[in-house]
Amino acid sequence: MDYLIDKKINRLATGVSEDSPVRYNLNVHSSCNNSRFDMHYALEMGILLEGGMTRYYRQWEMACRAGDVWLCGPWEPHGFKVLEVPCRALILIVWPGFLSKAGGKYDLLAPFRTVPAERPQVSNEKKAEVLNIARKLTEVTAGPDKYTELWLANKTVELLLLLLENWQVGPAAAPCFNNEDYNLITRALETAFRKNSFVTVEEIALAAGMSRNLFSRKFREVMGIGFPDFMLRHRLNGAASDLTGASLSIDEIALKWGFTDKSHLHHRFRELYNCTPGDYRRLPHAK
Numbered sequence: 001m002d003y004l005i006d007k008k009i010n011r012l013a014t015g016v017s018e019d020s021p022v023r024y025n026l027n028v029h030s031s032c033n034n035s036r037f038d039m040h041y042a043l044e045m046g047i048l049l050e051g052g053m054t055r056y057y058r059q060w061e062m063a064c065r066a067g068d069v070w071l072c073g074p075w076e077p078h079g080f081k082v083l084e085v086p087c088r089a090l091i092l093i094v095w096p097g098f099l100s101k102a103g104g105k106y107d108l109l110a111p112f113r114t115v116p117a118e119r120p121q122v123s124n125e126k127k128a129e130v131l132n133i134a135r136k137l138t139e140v141t142a143g144p145d146k147y148t149e150l151w152l153a154n155k156t157v158e159l160l161l162l163l164l165e166n167w168q169v170g171p172a173a174a175p176c177f178n179n180e181d182y183n184l185i186t187r188a189l190e191t192a193f194r195k196n197s198f199v200t201v202e203e204i205a206l207a208a209g210m211s212r213n214l215f216s217r218k219f220r221e222v223m224g225i226g227f228p229d230f231m232l233r234h235r236l237n238g239a240a241s242d243l244t245g246a247s248l249s250i251d252e253i254a255l256k257w258g259f260t261d262k263s264h265l266h267h268r269f270r271e272l273y274n275c276t277p278g279d280y281r282r283l284p285h286a287k
Contacts, residue, residue, distance in 0.1 A: 016042050021098035022152040024141045029053075029087040038079065039233065043094040043112050044072035045159060047134045051087030053080045057116040067127025069163060071119050073112040074223055075233040077272065090134045092156055096223075097186055102157050109222065110169050111160070120167035133159050184208045185222055188215070192231060196238060197258035201227050236272055239265060243281045250277050 016023050029051070046055075048064040055062045055070045056079045062070065063083075072078045074096060080089075099108040111119050122130050133155050140151040188208035192199050204227060205215035219227045235257045242253045254265035262277075269277050 016093050016095045018095060018097055020149065021095035022149070022156050023093040024137055024152055025091040025093070026138065027089045027091060029082045029089075030085055032082050032085060039075050039077045039237070040093070041074050041096075041234070043074065043096055043099070043109075044070075044078070045092040045094060045156065046070045046072075047090045047130055047159075049088040049090055049131065049134055051082065052084035053082050053087055053089070055080050060116045062116075067122060067124075067130050069122050069130060069159070071112055071116075071163075073225070075225065075230055075237075090137060092137075092152070092159075094156060098153065099157075099160070100222075102153070107169075108157070108160055108164075111163065111167065113221075113223070114169075120163040122163065123166070126162060126165075129162055130159065133162070184210065185215075185219055193234065195258075196235065196256055198235070199231055204231075232268065233272065235259070236269060239269065239277065240273065240280060243277055250281075253277070 046069065048066055048068050050066055053064050055064055058077055062068075064070065096109065096112075102108060137152065137155050140148055140155075145151070185208060188204045191207045192204055201216055202212050205212045208215050210218065216227060219230070223230060239253050239257045239259075242248055242256065243250075246253070248256065250265065251262045254260075254262045257265070259265040259268065266276055269275075269280070273280060275283075
């Protein structure tokens with residue numbers, strides 16, 4: 001079952017970068033009607049602090065209580081529905097390159113690449129430690145502190161290491177890459193992100209200084225998704241953003257983001273967002 005069918009997905013501006021790799025959000029929900037579905041390039045780590053919610057992925061869902069943690073990979077559609085209020089959730093948005101560098105020879109990106117159902121979960125015995133990390137994050141972000149970004153970075157890694165303590169990396173998440181591979185791929189992505197148009201694997205492999213086959217394999221190992229799907233989601237996100245904020249027509253948006261025409265955008269948009277571009281533009285939350 002596709003749990004995101006008929007749900008509204010919106011794009012989030014994550015606000016993280018290589019220089020500011022972790023962002024902290026505290027989401028407070030007072031109604032069981034609250035829900036949202038989105039996707040973004042940056043990684044997501046969430047901790048439920050209070051209440052209850054269901055977290056949705058395309059082929060899986062998980063029920064969360066206080067102390068539970070969830071993970072989301074790059075351009076992975078995901079969402080939630082509040083089940084019990086008051087409900088509070090701490091969200092860490094993380095620049096992927098930060099974890100690549102912070103892990104050194106250890107692969108901290110592996111949990112984000114594996115399928116959601118096989119990602120590490122917090123044991124009941126470890127939930128108190130998770131909530132302590134959350135409390136510290138809340139404290140250090142509550143007021144001005146010249147070390148806030150350092151605290152965010154350190155506590156993000158601490159939380160991830162807690163998750164990884166007893167997790168066995170599955171074959172789908174175990175890559176054969178090093179930090180240089182990641183650096184090459186991110187440089188290629190910087191080239192791709194500067195373009196709205198369709199970009200071939202051959203073009204981007206050349207930018208990364210790799211053969212087509214080697215780049216395709218390394219990209220999937222590092223990012224957990226094939227390059228064509230990754231770039232399609234990037235272009236669809238750009239189109240969705242323009243649908244919510246720009247005065248362009250749907251025909252103009254289609255051409256801007258490298259689709260052959262309005263019909264082509266309509267077809268690909270509906271595959272991922274489960275609604276048409278016109279329907280998406282009319283959604284109340286998208287205005």
